[in-house]
Amino acid sequence: MQNKLVSLKGSPIRQPAEDLVQHQSLAWLRKAHEEQLALCGELEDIADSLPSSINRQKCIYAAKALGPLIRGVHHFEETVLFPLIQSAAGGHFAETIDRLKFEHCEDECFAEELTDALLKLGSGARVNMEATGYMLRGFFEGMRRHIAFEREFLLSRLPGDDQALA
Numbered sequence: 001m002q003n004k005l006v007s008l009k010g011s012p013i014r015q016p017a018e019d020l021v022q023h024q025s026l027a028w029l030r031k032a033h034e035e036q037l038a039l040c041g042e043l044e045d046i047a048d049s050l051p052s053s054i055n056r057q058k059c060i061y062a063a064k065a066l067g068p069l070i071r072g073v074h075h076f077e078e079t080v081l082f083p084l085i086q087s088a089a090g091g092h093f094a095e096t097i098d099r100l101k102f103e104h105c106e107d108e109c110f111a112e113e114l115t116d117a118l119l120k121l122g123s124g125a126r127v128n129m130e131a132t133g134y135m136l137r138g139f140f141e142g143m144r145r146h147i148a149f150e151r152e153f154l155l156s157r158l159p160g161d162d163q164a165l166a
């Protein structure tokens with residue numbers, strides 16, 4: 001016995017509860033992306049402050065926020081968003097999603113190194129300023145590209161997501 005509602009055109013009609021879960025999930029993701037972009041802005045400020053105008057407190061705050069924020073967003077995307085996308089796209093975009101997951105993995109490793117460097121900066125320890133600046137810029141530039149792609153390419157493919165680019 002079929003337990004799914006089907007529209008006149010034969011496509012499945014999603015249950016209200018499913019729509020609510022998706023709506024709340026996307027709202028959460030947009031907020032999380034905004035938080036990640038705000039953190040990228042903080043990291044850019046730190047990079048611009050090297051080598052002689054470092055705000056140590058800002059470095060320590062960024063070091064503590066970085067890992068948990070990144071891992072939380074990645075976990076959500078991989079367990080909720082990507083399955084939704086694949087379901088909506090009928091199995092398309094598998095290679096794209098694999099690439100995004102690989103980028104998550106790289107970013108998490110990169111974030112660990114960056115956390116160590118930020119804690120050293122925050123404590124006033126000696127660090128290679130040029131290498132740290134290069135690391136900071138590589139991280140936030142890559143993260144901005146990743147988020148822009150997810151917003152413009154993936155979220156816009158979800159049914160009923162007319163706020164993806166808002």
Ligand SMILES: [Fe+2]
Pocket residue numbers: 074077100104146150
């Ligand atoms: Fe992502």
